[in-house]
Amino acid sequence: MSTRPTAALVRAAVIGCACLALAVLAGRPVIILAGLPLLVWTLVAVARRIARGEEHGTAAATVTSNRRSIEEGGTAAISVRTAPGVLTAATIPLPPHSHFSPRHGSAAGDGSLRLRVSAQRWGRIHVGPVHVLVSDAFGAFRAQQLLPRLDVQVIPHSTVLEAPVEVPTPIGISGMHLSRRRGDGTALSEVRAFRPGDRLHRINWRVSQRTGTLHTNATFTEQDTDVLLVTDTIADVAAAPWSGENAPTSLDMTIRATSAVARHYLAAGDRVSVFDLGHLIGPIAPGTGPRQLRVLTDALARASREDGRTHPARRLRTVRPGTLTVVCSPLLHAEAIAQIGVLVAHGADIIVVDTLPPSIGDVSVLNGKPLRLDGKVSDRFWPEAWALRRLLRERTVRELRESGVPVTAWEGPSSLAPVLLSLAAARSAPRMRRS
Template identity: 25%
Template sequence: MRPILARRLYYYLVFIALCLGSSVLLRRIELLLLPLPCLGAILLGLWLYSPSRYTLESSFFPQEVQEGDEVEVHITITAHTPLPLLALTTRLSPSVTVQAGNPCQVLSLQAGEREVITYRLCCQRRGRLLLGPLAGQASHFPGLFWQEQVHALPHPLLIYPRLSFLRRGLLPSHTQVYAGNYVSQSHGEGLEYSNTRSYIAGDNFRRINWRVSQRWSHIYVNEYARERNADVIIMIDSLLQVGDQRFNTLDLSVRGAASLAHYYLQRKDRVGLLDYGGMLRWVKPAMGAQQFYRIMDRLLDSQVTFSYVSKDITLVPKRILPPRALVIVFSPLLDQRIFHALADLAARRFDVNLIIPSPALVLNQVFPDTPTNRLASRLWRLRWKQRIAQLYRLGIGSVEWDGITPLETVLLALEGVRRQKRRLG
């Protein structure tokens, strides 16, 4: 621990120096008696001073939470030497608020005594939260010397994006070869009835349709559609964002991407992630619970990184963008580079679907309703309609999302746009 001189000691030393100087200048020896109590206190403090030793252990439950959840923090202090006065101060991140308890405490412990500090935090925003640093200041009588030590708590708290549990999502236009929950156009092992045809040598006898066979005096068998999975690529635009720390377009995109990844992975689909920003980052498509946590860990670190470099979507490895994949993009359409990326995906015959976290609606909820803000919203909407028309001509359907409307409702509206596009296409 690092010893620190208390402010009181500086006052004592200044008082002693003033008394000595006054005694010499005024030639009054009785002035030397005034600083004797202060000098005695300094000598007593030096005689009683001994290094303070204690250990800190921290734990929190649960260790993985979502935005809006509460976490209980336990800090255990074990004193190895007497601690007449121990002040603990925890510096908390702006992304959490204290719901119960107090993270700053003043304690007095005997040697071998243990004390547990408990408080509860509410997690407001996603990220890797490091509780601390935790600063401890120990003092002995008469309080002229402090010992300060900064404790770094090693284990971060993972605050994942808040999930919206979906019952329906976008149906993929094409299926893949692995088993899943989508009825494919090919025939084989499955549960969904597809067709009835004449019997061919080698067909399973359990598939014989006895009613049809008796009616037409010929053996007929039932055919079933295979149930297959799909490849889904979720793409978020982290080039620019609008809003503040509490509510912004990037956080809306991250929450929507996390909810879709959870939905499609539960349906046994292969899901990948593409973070299109200042740095091009991705998670290659895979299935299972581990893939969900890979995507969530990548979304934790998603932020706006400033860069003038134009990211070419063609540089993404082919295994990240498998053929005939369903691509769902979250973008506020604030940067021209995202239009080039979307046009390239559409030209490569991907099924591209766009969800727009509306900057105008976000601004209306974050900033006050003023004529300037209303004018900015109208200008953005005019520009937005022009860009939407350009994307629609490329075969990209899109809907607007204000962050308040449930994501499932937005997906239903987007599915309606896709059906209309198929009828017109």
């Protein structure tokens, strides 16, 4: 960007030259003293610009970010740089659900400046466009430039799920889940007589010495499993107006629950995949390890709530029997409820995570008085309508639990612990053998 003379420089030059000309024409040298300071300031500013060369004439500004991907609550540094010795000021529009330091997204410095942006919600925040103003030390030359915006990806918070890693039906080949099938593993099943083909390092020498015959340790195999995360992003249900500005919506709770469950089972070495009933996330193929976690968190962060178009719900046609399936849904749409029934019919182990905001349908704030929203009495009966809808939804929740599908509300990292513990206890409970 090329710098141009400011109005102050033009006024100082015009007034200084006018005083000089008037003193010559009137023959009164005293008049020169009135415009001499302005004329000197003008000459010094121009001489300083010439002495420094053309670097101020084309002071290019650049904006960079030290991080293109941060977690919820994380901070990224935005740097604006121009030529050294140039007074630089930058202003950035405040994106929603984020905070700047310094406040209001404005800062000034000598040749370079830095702002810090903190993201409060997952997704993608647009930093910019950045309005940059540069000036020399005398304020005689100035230039402005509008820099393009930067996109910073905000991934869901890396919540550590407080739950066991046991699954009801491990269906893989090798892993850390204890199987009912005997084979190579570390969990002791029984001590039995040695048979041809048994491994020598499994011989129990203490029992063999006591009995006089070779005995070996039999163990259970350890397997991995398939974990399918089904997300319901058909609609985003906002929290009640009285719950606060930063109260999570159903989509926020779905994204955070999906991220926590995926991180939990990927750390255990399982294969995790995602199927979205809506069109905000898209399907993610099964995978394991840190790479799969990066792919999954990037896909979750790219989900945008700005798309207001209505799409038909996707349908999952089949699933491998025994797959641990975690369905994150507010349980409001018939398509999502029907999909749970299809998964149960295919033999999947289903856990439903209720992601409806708890403030929805809560009529305790009324107390027999009209609800005031933004200082006005609400005449739309919004709380009463949602209360009736929640009562209808409770019937669906009750029918799911009666059919053997556990439903638990998402309340943080410890939400799934009771359900997984009960599934693990049911798996290890004694069973009646049919004759």
